Amino acid sequence: MSATAATRSTAMGKGAFSSLAYRKNRDRAIELILLACALVAVFTTLAIVLILVVESSYFFEHVTIREFLTDRMWTPLFDDAHYGIMPLVSGTLTVTFVALLVAIPLGTIIAIYLSEFATHRMRESVKPVLELLGAVPTVVYGYFALLMVTPFLQKFMPDLSGFNMLSAGLVIGLMIVPYVASVSEDAMRAVPRYMREGSYAMGATRLQTALRVVVPGALSGIAAAYILGISRAIGETMVVAIAAGMQPTLTFNPTEPAATITAYIVQVSLGDLPHDSIGYQSIFAAGLVLMLMTLVFNVIGFFLTRKFREAY
Template structure:
């Protein structure tokens, strides 16, 4: 005896798998949300750890003295905590770094995007970005053992530790950041803008500087501001090459102490935990955090305000 059976419904076959896929998708969403929460919680933990110790520091040191004292001598018997001493050194080394990195990075980006062939660009851009993977301690020794002796040939009064060589090498270190991000911004400019410029009779140079760069301005400025944040927060290059002599001024030929170099000095373990000198590293760290936060906010605002959108 035979029975007639209907063929299986393909839609019914997928029902169990569809339910499993929904459960897996929901689990993945929760997992990614957990990772995001861990990142946010870590950031809050860092901020709170800085904030609590900074508050303890300012219970002993008036905020007015922190910004107006002209010396930074936290380890002396009569300590003074003039953050402007460290800020001036940080500003000096970062300015030198930008004077090196911005022209090198921007010109490299223009060449890679506008002049290099696709095959050459495929090899040159990764080669340039290799510099970003070099440990900063290597850059520090490079500045101390090679760049400084070379500069002393032309500048005899240059000290063994100085802001000039530290700033130059720091500029080399942040050049790949500016070059890579700027090149991405320039490369993303639509070809129609270039074609329209050529149709009006402009040369390639005029097209680049009159059309392409203004169109990519938001990305270029964002890369420079991010490079500033990297320069301000750089540690090993300035700790090894710039010295640890806190002095107020903008003389690039003498040893200076940046904010990060001071944190390294106190964090070596010679300073008793809980002392005012120990607490000062958290105040310096909070100042450094606020500086980089301001730079990132400016970068975000500039990109949002001046970003060009094309159909």
């Protein structure tokens, strides 16, 4: 009895107490450091918004919002300067549309196949390989679009110009297939097993269960995959910069060359514009539009994903 008491008092002696205080203070200090690192994310967002808004504000001192939104030409670097964002937006939307025509059907079919038909083993081995498609550097995809896809398409469409939005869009579509597939597949796999069992027990085939129960059940998750895919296509830069030409043209015809918002930023960055020129500021204005477009889709995607997570 007394021996135990003695041991206890040594283990909890004065030294032990001070060391606990030291350990607790160290813990608090470390927590602050960790918090600071987590705040880097917040500061990055703030910095992005701040830089884009401040630099654009210089731009909008020269250019009215009205001109920016309604002028049908974008030629900030020419002597006859026009500052209408529409041609860049039309290029961006056209490329995105072509990309989605590829990515949504292929991505969805692959997702359904992997989630509902493939064996566990097949799924586990195919998914990482599929994700490699999304890991290919975009500049390599640019090479693919310009020097392989376009010549290939020209065999069927002799009039297709060497730079065109079609090849760029098709390749971007291929690039985001794994992304759309993987997010949709995650959503489908989150549909509970008992839901599938209910359907199978009624005598449904796999395809019927997939299309009538799993896809509707995972709808908000699949929608999130599409929306986030759109956001990626809008923000993709190098493929369009390389393969679509850099000529801002107000057109929705994918067989024509045109510039997207991102391609324009690259084009200006390649030159050597002085820091205070309107050309320099114009890329921030274009970047702001790009940021707003992707932000809208990202926010919708975020809430759809959350809604989906809550459902199950």
